[in-house]
Amino acid sequence: MANFLAQFQSIKASFDRIILAVEDVSDLWPLVKQDFEERLPFKSVFLNNKTRNAVLVDELPVEYILTTDSRIRSRFPQEQSLFWFREPYATVVLVTCEDLDEFKTILKPRLKLIVQNDEREWFIIFVSKAPAHNDQATKMAKKVYAKLEVDFSSKKRERCCKLDIHGPDASFWEDLESKVMECIRNTLDRRIHFYEEEIRKLSEQRFMPVWNFCNFFILKESLAFMFEIAHLYEDSLREYDELELCYLETVNMAGKQRDFGGIDDGDDQAALLKPGKESLTQMLQDDSFREFEFRQYLFACQAKLLFKLNRPFEVASRGYSFIISFSKALSMHERLLPFCMREAWVIIACLELINATSSHFEDGLVAPDIEQEFYRVQGDLYSLCRTKFMRLAYLIGYGSAIPRSPVNSAALSMLSWPKPAVWPSLPPDASSDILEKEKVILQETPEVKHFGIQRKPLPLEPTVLLREANRRRASLSAGNVFELFDGRPNAIDSSSPLAKGHALSMPRTNSSPGNFENTIDRPMRLAEIHVAADHALRSTISDADLRKSLSSLEYFEQKYLELSKGAADNYHRSWWKRHGVVLDGEIAAVYHKLGNFDLAAKLYEKVCALYAGEGWENLLAEVLPNLAECQKILDDQAGYLASCVRLLSLDKGLFLTKERQAFQSEVVRLAHSEMKHPVPLDVSSLITFSSNPGPPLELCDGDPGTLSVAVWSGFPDDIALESLSLTLTATNSADEGVKALKSTDATTLKPGRNAIMIALPPQRPGSYVLGVLTGQIGNLRFRSHSFSKGGPADTDDFMSYEKPTRPILKVFNPRPLVDLAAAVSSALLINECQWLGVIIKPINYPLKGAELHVDTGPGLSIEQGHGIEIEKNGSLNVSEFGQGEGSEDHETHGPSETKQLTLQDGKIELPDWASEVISTLWIPVRALSESLARGTQAGVAVPQRPSLVEGLRTIALKLEFGVSLNQKFEKTLAVHFTEPFHVSTRVADKCNDGTLLLQVILHSQVNASVVIYDTWLDLQDGFAHATKGDARPISASFPLTISPKCRAAILFSISLDNTLNKDQVEASHPDSILNVCYGISGSRALGAHTPMDVEALGSDDAVRQLEFRSTLVLQRPVLDPCLAVGFLPLSSTGLRVGQLVTMKWRVERLKDLGENSASESNENLKDEVLYEVHANSENWMIAGRKRGYVTLSTKQGSRIVISVLCLPLVPGYVHPPKLGLPDVEAANISCNPPGPHLVCVLPPTISSSYCIPA
Amino acid sequence: MIVCVAVVGHQNNPLYIQSFTEADDALKLHHIVHCSLDVVDERVNNPKKSGPTLNETFLGMLYPTENYKVYGYLTNTKVKFILVTTDLDVRDADVRNFFRRFHAAYVDAVSNPFHVPGKKITSTIFAERVSNIVKSFGLSSTG
DSSP: OTTHHHHHHHHHHHOOSEEEEEEETTSOHHHHHHHHHHTOSEEEEEEEOTTSOEEEEEEEOEEEEETTSTTTSSOOHHHHHHTGGGSOSOEEEEEOOSOHHHIIIIIHHHHHHHHTOTTSOEEEEEEEOOOTTOHHHHHHHHHHHHHHHHHHOOSSOOOEEEEESSSOOHHHHHHHHHHHHHHHHHHHHHHHHHHHHHHHHHHHTTTSTTOOHHHHHHHHHHHHHHHHHTTOHHHHHHHHHHHHHHHHHHHTOTTOOOOOOOOSTTTTSOOTTOTTSSOGGGGEETTEEOHHHHHHHHHHHHHHHHHHTTOHHHHHHHHHHHHHHHHHHHHHTTTTSOTTHHHHHHHHHHHHHHHHHHHHOOTTSSOHHHHHHHHHHHHHHHHHHHHHHHHHHHHTTOGGGSOOOHHHHHHHTTSOOOOOSSOOOOOTTOHHHHHHHHHHHHHOOOOOOGGGOOOOOOOOSSSOHHHHHHHTSTTSOTTOGGGGOOSSTTOOOTTOHHHHHHHHHSOTTTTSGGGGGGGGTSOOOHHHHHHHHHHHHHHHOOOHHHHHHTTSHHHHHHHHHHHHHHHHHHHHTSSOHHHHHHHHHHHHHHHHHHTOHHHHHHHHHHHHHHHHHHTOHHHHHHHHHHHHHHHHHHTOHHHHHHHHHHHHHSOGGGSOHHHHHHHHHHHHHHHHSOOSSOOEEEOTTTEEEEEOSSSOEEEOTTOOEEEEEEEEEOOSSOEEESEEEEEEEESSOSTTOEEEEEOOSOEEEOSEEEEEEEEEOOOOSEEEEEEEEEEEETTEEEEEOOBOOSSSOOTTTTTOOOOOOSOSEEEOOOOOOEEEEESOOSOEETTSEEEEEEEEEEOSSOOTTOEEEEEEOTTEEEOTTSOEEEEEOHHHHHHHHOOHHHHHHHHHHOTTOEEEEOOBTTEEEOOGGGGSSOEEEEEEEEEOOOSOEEOEETTSOOOSHHHHHHHEEEEEEEEEESTTSOEEEEEEEEEEEEOSEEEEEEEEEEOTTSEEEEEEEEEEOSSSEEEEEEEEEEOOTTEEESSSSOOOOOGGGOSEEEOTTOEEEEEEEEEEOOOOOHHHHHHSOSSEEEEEEEEEEOOTTTSOOOOHHHHHTTTSSSOOOEEEEEEEOOOOOOOOOOEEEEEOOOOTTOEETTOOEEEEEEEEEOSOTTTSOTTOSOGGGTTEEEEEEEOOTTTEEEOSOSEEEEEOOSSTTOEEEEEEEEEEOSOEEEOOOEEEOTTSOGGGEEESSOOOSOEEEEOOOOOOGGGSOO | OEEEEEEEOTTSOEEEEEEOOSSSOHHHHHHHHHHHHHHHHHHHHOHHHHGGGGGOSEEEEEEEOSSOEEEEEEOTTSOEEEEEEOOSSOOHHHHHHHHHHHHHHHHHHHTSTTOOTTSOOOOHHHHHHHHHHHHTTTHHHHO
C-alpha cells in the first residue's frame, strides 16, 4: 500500500473540496451550469461528525463535475475504496422531457440504469423548459414530472425536484440545497463508517509483526483529509492527534530501530508549519516513516488545522512543547546528526512558530487570560531561541559578547554541550581565522564594573569547552592527560606535574600557523575549536538569516538584541512580568555596551525597581552598579546619588569594604561639589535612628532638656555631616504638627551606632515620637524616615517602614512643682526681731540651683544683721513623700542640719541638698507698728478684726528653679504679728472710800509662755494710785508665767483724783498706760519666740526684758444708767417675707435728770430723746422714720414706746433692726430686756393666684 | 541533584536561599528562583487553571525547561518554597515528600521566638536540617 503514497499525496495536493457528479442526461448542464455554480459554496449547513453529532459548517465549498469528466472516470476499484474521499458525494441527474411516451420508453429505462448503483447517493432534477405563457407545455411538463416522481421518489425519500427555467421558482434552490446536503451527509456517514472499520481492523494488528504503519497512516490520514475537506476541522485534528499518538507508540518499538532522519541538507530548517515541504515518500523508511521528518509533518498538519480553526494560541503552546520534546528526541540522535543540528533546528523552529502564530493572532479576539498565556508562550519561544542562539555563538567564539548575567548563566550553564560523535576538526586553510580568534581571546579582559567592582564572572558553560571538545575528538581517547590542560595559555592547571611538564614542553609559538598539519595529534586550542565549530556550523545551517547572524559579531549582537527584545516584549504582555523585566536588563546591558546610556539607564531602573521592591539584594547588587555608571555618564546627579546610597544600604556582605568605600567617596565627592541643582537625598535605608532603650525622657512643662538619640550609620567609613536635625511628632494631637529640633552643628557619624545629643527647647505638654531625620552632607540635604528598632540597620527595610509607637519624650501637663508655705500659723511678736519660717516643699521636682526672691511688704523688714538659716525638715519629709530613695538620706542628715545663707540683691540661693527635700528657710524679720496696743473694757465683745488686720504683714516670695531657672513659683505669704497680750480692764470692786479695784486682764496672744517680770501702770489724769508711791502690784507674785493663750489678771487699786489741774491734764497723760516687762520663751517653729537680739545676749544673767505698753482707757465710772431700752416681743405668728411687722422698743427713764449732772450736755433737749434705727438694708425695709426725736419726760419712770414698721426682705435668720440713742452715751443705757440676736423670717406664703389655669 | 532550595516570603522577598552547587554561581539560582515566582503568581491568581489543586500546597512543576526543573510549594501563609533540581526525571511523590519535610523544618525555624517574622532566616540549625533533607532527597525511592 505504500506504493499509493505518492498518489495519495498528489491527490491531496490537487483535491480540496467535495465534488458532486452531474449526470447530464439531456444535455442541460451548459444551460443551468451558471445558475448552479452561482449558488456555491453552501452557507451554514449542518454535517454529522464522527460521533454523529450535527456540526455547523459556515461555508462548504462544493464542485459540480460532469460524470464524463476525466477526473472521475477511469479509476481502479482498489483506488476507489482507498481514496474514497475523493469520489463524488452525490450524483445529480439532470433530465428534461416534454412527452410522456418518450419518458416511458427512453428516459425511464435510462434513468433506472443510472441510479441502480445503490452505493451512490443520487437525485433527479427535472428541468422544465416550458415557457410560462404556454399552458400546454407547462401542463405537459407537470405531467411528466408527476410521473417521474411516482417512478423514482419513495415515501421515505424525495429524490426529485423540478426546475422551471422560464418560471420563477425560488423554492427550487432551497430544495436543491437540502437534497444535496442530504446526499452529502449520507455519503459522508457511510464513508466515515467505512474508514473507521478499516482503521479498527488495522489497529487491532498494531502489535503484530505484520503491522504496517504506512497502511494505517494512509487510512487515517484519508479520514482526516476527508474531514478537512468537509470543513470538519475539529474531527480532522483529532484524527491527526490519534495518528501522532499511534506513531509515537509504534515508532520506538523494540527491534524496530529505524533511521531518525534529519541528515539531509536543509533539514536544520524546521518544517514545523510546512506540511508539504518534503514528500511523504521521501520520509518513507521500510514500513514506516523517519521520525525527524514525519513528526514535523504531523505537527504541520495539526498547525494548519488549528490556524483554520483560528486558534493560533494553541499552535504556539503545542508548538512550544513540541519543540521541547523534539529537541529531546534530537539530542538522543545527536551522534548521527550534523554538528549542532539540534540547536539550529530549535532556533529556526522557534522563529518560524513565532512569526506564524503572531501573524495569525489578533488581540482582543480571545479571552484575556488566553491572550496573556499566548504572549507568555511567545516569550518562552523567544527565550528558548535566544538560549540556543547564545550557545551557538559561544561555540564559535562570541562568548565574550554575551553578558555573564544571571539570566544567561542560568540558561546556559546547565545546558549541556552538543554531543556530536566526533567534534568537528579544523578545516584546511584556517590559519588566518585562528589567528584572528586568538587575538580576540587575548584581548578579552575581565569585566570591570564601575566603582572597581570585580566579580568572579558567572559561568556560561556547563564544563570547560576546551576539555569537552578535545575529549570528543576521534584521535584522543577519554582520560588523556591533555584533558587536564585547560586551554588558555595563562590558565594551565599547575596542580598536575604531568600537565605542567607538557605545557612547558609545548612550543609557546603554538599560535603560529605552522603547526597546523598535526592538529590531529595534539589537543586543539580554544581558537581552533571556535574556528572548527564555525566551519562545521556553516555546513549545518542552511538558513541564510541564521548564517548571517552568526557571521560576525555585529550581526550576532543585532540578533541577540532582537531576540531579547522579542522575549521581553512578550513577557511584558503576559503574567510573567519578572521574566520581562529581567530580560529588559539584558537589553539594557547591550545598550550600555553600545553607548546608548539613556535607554540603558531607563531599563536598568526597571530592573532595579523590581529587585529592590521584593528585596532580592543579591540580584540587585549585580545590576545597580551598572545603573549607577549609566547615571554618572548621563550626569544624572540625583539618580547617581540615589544609586550610590542604595548600593551602600545593601547588605554589607554583598560588596567588599573597598567597594563600599568607593560608593561613599562618590557620595561625599558629589555632596561637596558644586551641584547645579542640589538634590534632596533620601537615606532612609542608610541612616536610621531610634530612641535609646528605656523609658522616654520625661520633662515637666516648660523645661528644656537634652534628647539622646541613637543614629545608625550604614556608611563604611566615618562620614562628616554639616548638620543634623530631627523632628518630633506629637502623638496626642494631629494639628500640633511637627517640631524640628536642631542638633549640634557638625557631627561625624561613625559606622554603626552613634549617640547624638540634641538640645531640646521647652515643648508643649504631650508625648512625642521621632519624626524625620534631616541633615546635610556638604551641599546636600538628606532625609531619613526610617527607624531602627535598637538593632543594627535592617536590610529588609522595605518591610519595616512603620512608625515606632514608643514615645521618646513625654512632657507633662503643667502641675505645681513646688510649694511655699509659712512655717507657723500662730502669730509672731510685733516690733521684735522674729524668725519667719518658710517651708519650701519640692513636689517631685528637684530645686537644684533654685533662687528665692524675697520681697517684704509694708510694715515688714528683713533684719540685715542676722543671717538667714535653712534647715532640713525631717519629719515632714518622710510622711509626705515616702519616696524610698530619699527618706533614708534625710534621716541621716537629721532635722538639725542648718545652714547659713545670705541675702544678695533680694534673693537667696538655696543649697543643693535642699533640692529634693522639704526644708524650712528662716528669715529674720521685724514687723513695725507705730501704734500702741489698746486695752478694752472687759466683758464687752470687741471684734478682734482690727487688731488682726493691723498685725498682718505680707511677704512676697518668688522661687526660680529648673534647669535654667525657667520655672517660677510665686507666692505671697501672710504673716501674723501680734502684741504679746491683749489687755482688758474692769473695775473689780468699788470701795466705800472711793477706791477702785482695777483688774487688768492680760490675755496672752502668742503661742509661747510669757514670763512677766514686772508691771506698772501710768495713770491718766483724773486717776491716782490708791497707795501713794510705787504703782506696782505686790512684787512677790513676780515673775509670773502665763502659758500660751492663757489669761492672767493683776489688780491695781486706784482712786479718783479730784484735784484737777487743767493745765496739767492737757500737758500729761490723756490715757493710762500699762507697762509690762516680760520675757518670752517659745519655739520659732510654733510661733512667737524670743527675739534674736535678745537671744544674742541670752547668756548674761541680766536678761533684757521685753517691754510691752498698752494704753488703757479708764473712764470715770458711770453713776447709773439713766435710760433703759427694751425690745418688745414680736407677735407669735412669726415673721414672713413681705409681711409688715411692727417693731417696738420701750424707752424708760431710770433716773430723774433734773437734779443730777448739771454739767451734762443737751440741756435744752432734756425732755427729748434722739433715736435712730439701724437695720441692714438688704434684709429689712424700714417703713417709718429711722431717726427722730421723741419726747420723754425728765421724770424718773417716764417711758415711751417707739414703734417702727418694718418689712422683712429675706427669709432666714437675720439680725433685727436695732434702736440706738446717739445722744446718750452707751454707758448710760441699759438694755432691759435685751433685743434678740437673730429673728427668724419665714419665706413668703405660696401665692396661688398665679396658678389658676387660664 | 538539587541545586537550590529557597524560602520566599509572602511579599515575594527571599527569606532563605541556599544553593548546593560547587561553582560560585549562586546568583543564577537566585535568578531562577526569582523568576519562578512569576509562575507561582500566575497559579495563585488564576485558580481556574490550577483547578482541583487549588487547595493543595504543592504547586507541582513550575518550569519545564530542557536543563533543570523548578518545583513550587505554597503554604497557607503565602510563603513559597522553591526547589531547583537538575534531575530531569523526578518523581512527584519524592518532591512532595521533600517539601513536607522542608515545611516542617521551616515551621520549626520560624517558631523560634527570636526569629522576626518576615525577616531572613539565619538559623544555622535550619540550614543544617535543610542540607540533610536535600542530601536525603530521592534516597527513599531508590533505596
